[in-house]
Amino acid sequence: MHVAVGSMNPVKQRAVERTLAEFDAEIVPVGVDSGVSEQPSSVEETVTGAKKRARGALEATDADYGVGLEGGVTRFEYAPGVRLVMWACVTDGEHLEVASGPSLRLPDSVGARLDAGAELGPIMDDRLGTENVAEAEGAAGALTGGLTSRARALSEAVACAFGPFVTTRYEVE
Template sequence: MLQVAIGTKNPAKVEAIKNGFAGIEANFLPISVSSGVSAQPFSDEETIRGAINRATSALEKEGADLGIGLEGGVVESEFGLFLCNWGAIIDRTNEPIIAGGARILLPDEIAEELKNGIELGDVMEEFTKQKDIRKAEGAIGIFTNHYVNRNDMFTHVVKLLVGQFTYRKNI
């Protein structure tokens, strides 16, 4: 059975990873590891690096067959600040597999708070008056009126990762 080290204990991300591995016999090992990047990544590059760092650290600490990391961030563009999400999956012999997912434009009042150095999860708790939003629907759930939640968003990324992994391994 495939041993999969997960670079977080965040329930939304752990559930997304389990959903993304549907049909593959695996044992999941969630572990708290550092992303090694800012608490609020502010570029695709930084968010990708956080996902890779989580995957690598989880793999090393658990001695598993695979490590997987998911990271959310934001990206500035001429149109405003977009929510972004990236994932990485790594084994012991290959370069990481990387995939990204959905993007939505954040409202200006949220973007301004992020630019002032406040992490998105904290901004969203204040904005919604709800606790632990990053462990539930996330900003994506709020700003899509619950049509897409954090689990959905990250499940899509995990399916992209697992699909590439199984293609590479010819599983």
Template sequence: MKVIIGSKNPAKVSAVQQAFANFQAKVISTDVPSGVREQPFSDDETIEGVVNRAILALETGECDIGIGLEGGVQESSSGLLLCNWGAFVQQEKPPIIAGGARFVLPEEISQRLRAGEELGPVMDDYAKKTNVRKNAGAVGIFTSGLVDRAAMFSHIMHLLIGQYIYRQNDE
């Protein structure tokens, strides 16, 4: 089985590699555009981005599965929520979609995102670190390292693979 993830982000690639560790799978990463804003601002936009990435990943080479993973934000009555989505795409089958954990971002972060900034650079500035998005992620910063970005995406990958196995068994 050959799997292509539509990102070179180490946290995302690690999550895919870990999720396919018990399969006879070769995981390859490639940069493909999401087709949505750099900072997706709703569940729908984030889902559109992961499906786009998964489809484009699938189309980049001869492979069996395309994967898209994306972080975004979603307005709620409690504040701006961090959200994360994933898509699993195969030829001639509908995408499999799954979402992950959510939490309310601090208002000082939310204000900057609402003003048009992207979470990655905002988190670098806030945490006084470089490439937060490629390492712990906002989730790692705001959970004191108890959950990092790779773990969060790993959970989504297990949801996707579980649905894939269910679909295989149901056919």
């Protein structure tokens, strides 16, 4: 199985490698534009970015599948605060599947900075005194005390989006 990941971010690549380890997949990162803002601020924008990355990765390679991963922030009507969300898209060029990973509430002070137009990665770096937390544990790892990580959370989204391609329990339409 040859899989193109629409990002050069090593965390996104690790998420796909982790998910597809049992398939002995060849994973190739491809730098593609998400077509959305650096900090997607809705589920719609986050999913749009994941779709564009998946399609772009597939089109740029001879891979069997293109995978797009996008993290964003949003508010949900029935859950308090600003939430971190992660979405994945998988396509084989004919079919396209999207799925979400977990979401978690961000601290109110982080949400306030996001509402003012800042991006999550730099906010978390300031808060943690780090550089490039988005290419390490991510906000998910930092805010769960290591119970999860950005790669693990993204991996769940990838697994759910890949499901219809690797099992006969779906009819992919």
